Amino acid sequence: xxxxxxxxxxxxxxxxxxxxxxxxxxxxxxxxxxxxxxxxxxxxxxxxxxxxxxxxxxxxxxxxxxxxxxxxxxxxxxxxxxxxxxxxxxxxxxxxxxxxxxxxxxxxxxxxxxxxxxxxxxxxxxxxxxxxxxxxxxxxxxxxxxxxxxxxxxxxxxxxxxxxxxxxxxxxxxxxxxxxxxxxxxxxxxxxxxxxxxxxxxxxxxxxxxxxxxxxxxxxxxxxxxxxxxxxxxxxxxxxxxxxxxxxxxxxxxxxxxxxxxxxxxxxxxxxxxxxxxxxxxxxxxxxxxxxxxxxxxxxxxxxxxxxxxxxxxxxxxxxxxxx
Amino acid sequence: xxxxxxxxxxxxxxxxxxxxxxxxxxxxxxxxxxxxxxxxxxxxxxxxxxxxxxxxxxxxxxxxxxxxxxxxxxxxxxxxxxxxxxxxxxxxxxxxxxxxxxxxxxxxxxxxxxxxxxxxxxxxxxxxxxxxxxxxxxxxxxxxxxxxxxxxxxxxxxxxxxxxxxxxxxxxxxxxxxxxxxxxxxxxxxxxxxxxxxxxxxxxxxxxxxxxxxxxxxxxxxxxxxxxxxxxxxxxxxxxxxxxxxxxxxxxxxxxxxxxxxxxxxxxxxxxxxxxxxxxxxxxxxxxxxxxxxxxxxxxxxxxxxxxxxxxxxxxxxxxxxxxxxxxxxxxxxxxxxxxxxxxxxxxxxxxxxxxxxxxxxxxxxxxxxxxxxxxxxxxxxxxxxxxxxxxxxxxxxxxxxxxxxxxxxxxxxxxxxxxxxxxxxxxxxxxxxxxxxx
Numbered sequence: 001x002x003x004x005x006x007x008x009x010x011x012x013x014x015x016x017x018x019x020x021x022x023x024x025x026x027x028x029x030x031x032x033x034x035x036x037x038x039x040x041x042x043x044x045x046x047x048x049x050x051x052x053x054x055x056x057x058x059x060x061x062x063x064x065x066x067x068x069x070x071x072x073x074x075x076x077x078x079x080x081x082x083x084x085x086x087x088x089x090x091x092x093x094x095x096x097x098x099x100x101x102x103x104x105x106x107x108x109x110x111x112x113x114x115x116x117x118x119x120x121x122x123x124x125x126x127x128x129x130x131x132x133x134x135x136x137x138x139x140x141x142x143x144x145x146x147x148x149x150x151x152x153x154x155x156x157x158x159x160x161x162x163x164x165x166x167x168x169x170x171x172x173x174x175x176x177x178x179x180x181x182x183x184x185x186x187x188x189x190x191x192x193x194x195x196x197x198x199x200x201x202x203x204x205x206x207x208x209x210x211x212x213x214x215x216x217x218x219x220x221x222x223x224x225x226x227x228x229x230x231x232x233x234x235x236x237x238x239x240x241x242x243x244x245x246x247x248x249x250x251x252x253x254x255x256x257x258x259x260x261x262x263x264x265x266x267x268x269x270x271x272x273x274x275x276x277x278x279x280x281x282x283x284x285x286x287x288x289x290x291x292x293x294x295x296x297x298x299x300x301x302x303x304x305x306x307x308x309x310x311x312x313x314x315x316x317x318x319x320x321x322x323x324x
Numbered sequence: 325x326x327x328x329x330x331x332x333x334x335x336x337x338x339x340x341x342x343x344x345x346x347x348x349x350x351x352x353x354x355x356x357x358x359x360x361x362x363x364x365x366x367x368x369x370x371x372x373x374x375x376x377x378x379x380x381x382x383x384x385x386x387x388x389x390x391x392x393x394x395x396x397x398x399x400x401x402x403x404x405x406x407x408x409x410x411x412x413x414x415x416x417x418x419x420x421x422x423x424x425x426x427x428x429x430x431x432x433x434x435x436x437x438x439x440x441x442x443x444x445x446x447x448x449x450x451x452x453x454x455x456x457x458x459x460x461x462x463x464x465x466x467x468x469x470x471x472x473x474x475x476x477x478x479x480x481x482x483x484x485x486x487x488x489x490x491x492x493x494x495x496x497x498x499x500x501x502x503x504x505x506x507x508x509x510x511x512x513x514x515x516x517x518x519x520x521x522x523x524x525x526x527x528x529x530x531x532x533x534x535x536x537x538x539x540x541x542x543x544x545x546x547x548x549x550x551x552x553x554x555x556x557x558x559x560x561x562x563x564x565x566x567x568x569x570x571x572x573x574x575x576x577x578x579x580x581x582x583x584x585x586x587x588x589x590x591x592x593x594x595x596x597x598x599x600x601x602x603x604x605x606x607x608x609x610x611x612x613x614x615x616x617x618x619x620x621x622x623x624x625x626x627x628x629x630x631x632x633x634x635x636x637x638x639x640x641x642x643x644x645x646x647x648x649x650x651x652x653x654x655x656x657x658x659x660x661x662x663x664x665x666x667x668x669x670x671x672x673x674x675x676x677x678x679x680x681x682x683x684x685x686x687x688x689x690x691x692x693x694x695x696x697x698x699x700x701x702x703x704x705x706x707x708x709x710x711x712x713x714x715x716x717x718x719x720x721x722x723x724x725x726x727x728x729x730x731x732x733x734x735x736x737x738x739x740x741x742x743x744x745x746x747x748x749x750x751x752x753x754x755x756x757x758x759x760x761x762x763x
Contacts, residue, residue, distance in 0.1 A: 075448030077427040099753065165536075166596040184593050187536075187736065273539030274729050275736055290420055291725045292757070293444075 008062055012054055061306075067299035074293035087300035101301070103276040104284040107193060107268075111280060112261045114197040115204075119257055120250075122201055123208030128242075130209070131216045141213075145206040152203065156270040159199045160186075163271075189277035196267045196278065204260070208253050215249030216242070251320045255313055262309050281305050358661035359433055367403040368664045371432040372672075373425075375418040375650060377410035385684035386672075393671045402664045407432065426450055431657040433665040434672075437478065438541070439470055439648035439717065440724045443563055446472035447722045452654040453477065457666045465675075465692050467711060470651045472720060478653035479673040480690035482682050485707040485715060486546050486611040486646040488531070488635040489618065491625075494606050498526050506701075507636045507709040513553075513581055516638040520590035523606040530590040531607040532600050533582065535739075538732035544718070545646055546609050547735060549637050551578030552644035552716050558731075563721030564758045570730070571751035574641070576743050581640070583738045593739060601625060607635070611646070612707050616686040634703035636710050647715035649687065726757040 020043040027039050068087055072080045094101040126144050130137045147155060162170040165184035172182040185191045223241045232240065265282040272278040274287055281301070289298030353360040353369065360369040372390070376383045390404045397403070409421045419441075425431045437445060445451045455476040463469060463476065470478030495502065500522055505511035511519075520530035537543045551558065556575030559566050569575065585591045600608035601617070603625040608614070618626050626632045637645045652672055654665045671677060675693040682689045688708050689696060698705035721727060730750035737746055 073448070074423045075426065075444060075450055077429075099756075164596070165594040166599070167594070168596055182594055187593055187739075270539075273732065273736075275538075275733060287729070290423070291729070293423065293725075294760075 005059060008059060009054065012058065016050060064299045064302050067296050068303045070296045072294075072296040072299070074290070074295050080296075083296070087297045088304070090297060091300050091304060100276060100279060101284055104279045104281045107277070107279060108262060108264070108281045110193055111197060111200075111264055112258065114194070115200050115261045115264075116254065116257050118197060119201040119205045119261075120208060120253055122205040123253070124212055124246075126205060126209040127212035127216060128238075131213060141209075144209055147203045148206040150203075152266040153270060155199065155203050156267055159195070160271055163195055186272050186278075192272055192275075192278050196264075196271060199271075200261075200264065200267055204257070208257065211249060211253055212246065215246045219245035247320075251317070254320075255316055258316065259309060259313065262305070355658075356661075357659055358664050359659050362403070365401075365403075367401050369403050369405050370434065370664045370668045372404055372406050372434040372668065373422070373432040373436065374406060374408045375411055375436045375438075376408060378408040380410075381684045382681070383408055385681045389672060389677045389680060393668060396671075397667065400667075402667055404668050422450075429658065431655040433657060433659060433662075434652055434654055434669055436481065436650050437653055438650055439468075439478075439480070440541075440719075440728070442470040442477055442651075443472050443720045444722045444724060445653070446475070446477045449656050451477040452656045452662060454479075454654055454662075454666070454669070457654070457662060458670070462670070462673075466673075466690055467688075467692060468647060468690075468715070468717065470653065478651035479669065480649055480651045481673070482649050482678065482685060483647065483688040483690050483711055484611050484613075484649040485688065485711040486549075486609060487637060487703075487706060487710065489600070489608045489610055489614055489703075490633055490635055491600070491603060491606055492631050492633050493625075494523070494528055494603070498522060498528075502633075502635055505635055507706055507713055510636045510639045510643050510714075513638050513640045517585070517588070517590070520585065520588070520606075524588075524590060529592075529595060529599065529605045531585070531609065532595045532605050533585065533591040533609050535582070535586065535591060535735050536593045536595070538736040541728060543735050544728050544731045545648070546611070547582060548718055548731065549644040549646050549714075549716065550582055551575050553637065553640045553642050554578035554581060555641035558719040558727060559721050559754075559758075563719060563723070564762050566723075566727075566751050566754035566758060569751075570754055571744070571747035576747055577640070579734060579738065579743050579747065582735070583743055586739050612687050612704070613685070615703055629702075634706045636706060637714070639714075643714040644716045645710045645714045647711055648717050649690075721758070722761050723754060723757045726754055730754045 020040075023043070024036060024039045027036070067080075069082055069084060070080045071083045071086070091101065095105065126140075130141050130144065163185040164170070164172065165182060165187065167173065167176065167182045169182065171185065172180075176182065183191070185195050219242060223245070224237055227237045227241055263282050264280050265286060268275075268278040268280055268283050269286070274283065279287075285298045285301050285305070288294045288301065353362055355361075356368070358368050359371070361367065362369060374383065374386050376386070378384075378387060386406065386408075390406050393404050409418050411418045422431075422435060422437070431450070437451075442451070446453075453475045458476060458479065466480060467483050468480060469476055470480070490502070500519055502511070502519065505515070523530040534543055534546050537546075548558075551574075554574055554577040556572060556578045557569045558575070559569050582591075586593075595605060596602075599605045601622040618632050619629070637643070652669055654662055654669060659665070673690065675689075675691045678689040678691040679694045682694070688704070688711060696704070696708060698708060718724070719727060730753055734746045734750055
């Protein structure tokens with residue numbers, strides 16, 4: 001493994017050095033105003049970021065890509081065989097037979113469809129709320145952002161107490177006041193994923209709230225004043241001034257929230273365990289790769305998932321760009 | 325230009341230093357066939373990795389035994405070096421570390437592992453075949469051994485068995501007499517239901533079967549004996565066939581019994597984790613690790629052993645009870661001479677170590693030679709006797725992690741699902757995994 005990593009590193013370094021030399025040489029030939037030293041320094045400054053990107057992004061992606069075409073079992077690291085497209089065939093068979101992967105796909109889709117609008121909507125509402133010059137708005141900002149800095153494991157356990165199926169569970173005891181029977185929120189397939197969606201949106205929206213806030217502060221006050229002079233109400237101001245002003249922020253947020261939602265793992269793992277009604281793609285990959293030790297198969301799923309997420313992200317960008 | 329030259333010079337020096345530090349990382353020891361040798365003292369170092377936190381009661385017990393080993397083997401120039409990797413959710417954290425070590429080629433000489441992993445670890449040659457290393461009289465002194473395909477791969481640290489802890493005060497108040505139900509004369513499934521019915525009629529939640537504990541191994545460990553008791557099986561003897569076993573009629577009877585308890589309202593997924601300890605539940609299915617808790621905590625409800633007792637698993641076609649705990653195994657790492665590792669393994673599994681460790685954990689000693697001297701009828705006596713007479717291990721299969729998941733998924737869906745449909749689905753999943761592993 002170390003040997004192959006060194007070979008990849010050597011190719012990467014050779015490529016980087018080649019590009020740098022070519023660029024420096026052509027910059028001289030083009031007689032650009034940049035001096036040779038400036039260009040060389042720029043490339044040297046890139047090295048720390050490139051080293052990190054190589055170690056934590058490129059290398060894992062390349063290994064994952066390679067493993068997807070092998071039968072790599074974590075318990076047998078010295079007995080890896082090339083199996084061509086067999087793992088990909090298994091992936092599609094598993095989906096076709098409506099196995100756990102099929103459920104993981106559906107659950108991830110449900111989660112993405114549920115959490116992306118909810119989280120972004122909540123974040124926007126909170127941002128609009130704390131953007132008003134009200135007393136104590138800073139306290140609200142801190143309160144809304146607090147869940148973001150708390151570990152997902154901690155918030156998951158907190159919600160486990162809230163959603164406890166026993167009569168003494170926080171939500172059940174609250175509903176019990178109105179005569180409702182205790183409900184097993186996380187075991188019931190109808191309520192488990194909605195609960196996880198709500199928890200995730202609550203946990204994550206504080207971060208997007210801050211980004212929306214920075215977007216709101218960039219909208220010039222004069223535009224609102226002009227709208228007021230034209231007789232626009234609050235809703236018209238929002239649709240004609242605020243929303244267009246937040247468009248580029250919104251595109252960034254929708255893409256990052258979408259990618260984050262596709263990778264959901266911690267919440268179902270800690271709150272329900274490996275169950276068909278809550279298993280997600282990332283959880284499925286973890287279970288296959290670590291618990292069942294099928295690194296090859298897990299890598300094939302990861303590769304396909306990356307392709308799907310990448311494609312959808314590109315479509316999103318294209319769609320929003322066209323509208324712009 | 326001069327600045328760039330200076331920068332490059334610093335960068336080159338940093339690289340050289342980094343390479344030197346990596347090269348010097350092994351300083352102070354030489355790697356030999358028997359293990360690393362400390363060049364300063366000449367000690368052969370045997371590395372061992374434990375699955376518990378060093379500061380826990382169990383971790384402290386291991387630490388003391390390691391220190392005692394190092395003192396005893398000082399003259400023989402063998403030194404044990406221990407690392408502790410606490411389990412996180414289930415055993416995932418420890419298992420991940422073990423697998424990473426396997427991939428990196430940095431496995432310790434001895435590792436601890438959960439008994440159901442024996443088949444997978446042996447099949448992948450992570451564990452070393454210790455059949456010829458361990459004297460026969462020593463092997464005969466264990467209640468159970470970690471074997472796969474007739475070969476020995478591990479020795480248990482301690483034994484475990486489970487049973488039904490019950491609230492004697494509630495039983496006394498309701499006039500429920502269970503004194504006749506002993507390991508020699510276990511109660512039947514019907515008698516168990518009868519007791520549950522009487523508790524329920526009195527307004528007491530009858531039993532916490534831990535059917536909610538499906539996120540890790542807990543539910544599997546506590547509930548699998550019901551299937552054996554009903555005459556069911558999970559896999560073929562070679563561990564490669566699930567169809568016809570996991571979804572057989574007898575297996576369905578076992579799961580059906582658990583479902584009937586849920587349907588009748590005798591047990592539920594909604595029972596709180598402390599409800600038994602707060603005196604709200606009549607019985608609680610758990611292992612020996614609950615004994616220290618009942619002895620030392622929850623004094624308001626369980627002031628003494630007069631207030632609680634332990635009943636064996638009920639029987640149907642067979643009597644069956646839970647067994648299996650963590651074990652020590654020598655790994656197939658790059659040290660080909662296992663003599664020093666063998667010494668440490670024998671030391672840690674000796675009667676003396678077994679007694680010291682189980683005194684700390686409250687579990688059953690793995691060695692028969694340990695003088696347990698339990699009072700007849702005591703919870704410890706019940707667990708030990710049950711282990712000897714009806715203890716049956718979980719299925720030995722390389723697909724054990726999948727089996728455990730399938731079992732958990734059946735239990736989790738049992739409340740609302742049809743038993744046979746659930747078993748057919750999971751049998752198919754398990755069979756696919758077995759076929760995959762068989763190649």
